[in-house]
Amino acid sequence: MTVYQRRVKQAIGTQAWQTPRPNSTSRLKSTSMMQLMQLQKKVGNQQLKRWIEDRPDPKGLTSPIQRMLIPYTRKDLGFEDTGKEFLKETVAMVKYARPGISGSAKMIADSFGDGDKEGSYKHYVPHHAIFEKLMPNIQFKTREQIIVYLTGVMNKLKIKPSPLKPTEIRAAFDAWVEHAVESICDYGGNLYRWSTSSGDGNGTKVDAPTGNPKLLNRLETHKKLLYGAL
Numbered sequence: 001m002t003v004y005q006r007r008v009k010q011a012i013g014t015q016a017w018q019t020p021r022p023n024s025t026s027r028l029k030s031t032s033m034m035q036l037m038q039l040q041k042k043v044g045n046q047q048l049k050r051w052i053e054d055r056p057d058p059k060g061l062t063s064p065i066q067r068m069l070i071p072y073t074r075k076d077l078g079f080e081d082t083g084k085e086f087l088k089e090t091v092a093m094v095k096y097a098r099p100g101i102s103g104s105a106k107m108i109a110d111s112f113g114d115g116d117k118e119g120s121y122k123h124y125v126p127h128h129a130i131f132e133k134l135m136p137n138i139q140f141k142t143r144e145q146i147i148v149y150l151t152g153v154m155n156k157l158k159i160k161p162s163p164l165k166p167t168e169i170r171a172a173f174d175a176w177v178e179h180a181v182e183s184i185c186d187y188g189g190n191l192y193r194w195s196t197s198s199g200d201g202n203g204t205k206v207d208a209p210t211g212n213p214k215l216l217n218r219l220e221t222h223k224k225l226l227y228g229a230l
Helices: 003-012 014-018 033-054 103-111 127-137 143-157 170-185 213-229
Strands: 069-073 091-096
Touching (some): 069 170, 127 170, 143 170, 143 213
Antiparallel strands (some): 069 091
16 A cells, blocks of 8 residues: 555545545655755656656655645545646645644744743644634635635745745645645744743634733734735
């Protein structure tokens, strides 16, 4: 069983997996963004597509890095899709495992100079709440619609998108979406370090810092920017 098959089986359950369905040759490979860029530059999109679908891994260019977000299309799950072109295929389900906050997001949060210089990083608007705002614009949308939406959000928040080209290759699209979602959920203007706060109610409310009006004002400003972008 391929990595792709194991992940789909885990996502949809054993019973659904055992239900007869059309064969799918697309194999989702676990590769890093940099490795995908190297492959695109070295062999081109068409060869990379053949590698993803039919060929063993090129030596020296891959490693077993777990993707944190996987957008499964209707075809992945064995259903018909009216979209016959790559960009017109519909994402039917998103499997997501929350990653740690990136170093670049932490640097942005610290650059405001309004919090503690040590301690754990907190989200003002909960990570889960941001993710839930994103999902209606990803799940049950075509790849083309997803790219347009996430590009718009990143532009409004001044987030640099992944340099990968998401318009032709499955692995590049998946990695591009993963980068976009993680960067938006960990938007630097929404992060802070401060020892005391109200708590986020298990992701149901803002986690407001206490005793620091300057920090709270910055977070409120960026909350408005964030919700305006979403």
